[in-house]
Amino acid sequence: MNLSLPHADVRIDAAGIATLTMQDAGVLNILSTPVINGLRHALSQLSHNKAVRVLVLRGAGDRAFVAGADIAEMAALDASSAQRFIANLRDLCNAVRHFPVPVIARIPGWCLGGGLEFALACDLRICADEAQFGMPEVKVGIPSVIHAALMPRLIGAAHSAWMLLTGELIDARRAQDWGLVNAAVPQAQLDETVYKLAQSFAALGPEALRQQKKLLRRWETMSVDDAIEDSVGEFGAAFNTGEPQKFMNEFLASKRRGKG
Incomplete structure (x- = not known):
């Protein structure tokens, strides 16, 4: 399925891997109000599509994921x-944070300011080893919010303070060392790495x-004890979907075949 929307190109393959590509946002994929509105509309439509198993967010081209909000x-x-x-912009990022399936940010180059906030709202971030990250808002007279x-x-607090107070950039290696991204790979391997990760999600039980x-998301607002108790009911509810029975019996059958 392909869908062309204002400022967003959406493609969903047969496995349920959805790719949302920012469009008409300049070579650095800048977040202006029209772009933000277009992306919010696309995410809203995708969030109601049960065929979607995983979402990949990317910018057009490889110079940037998003190089920030529109300074002009x-x-x-x-x-x-x-x-x-x-x-x-908050509502756009929240649409990603609360998107019902995993969201992967594909980061080939610049990822700055509002663009980094957009990436932080994703569940996983995979970048090229040429990528650069920063929160330079203080350098243009505003706080990062x-x-x-x-x-x-x-x-962590120390690394966050450095990035937010200095406004200086960090490279992909440091971003990975600090835990800002999940993986940093050579540019030539970026698409393959993102796609393999997306495939692994698509192969899992969608309800799980x-x-x-x-x-x-719920655990972020709960104490540890409350989160533990909250999860008991969710575990039981999983068995209403039929997925545990399917995947567990497939696992047991494969073990039996292995012994044979």
């Missing part, structure tokens, strides 16, 4: 319009994956 647009804002702009708040729990993603 932001330079003309006042306090009121600035809040509207950032609330719209919204999903920059995810950074301390992801990479949706349950696990939902639990990950």
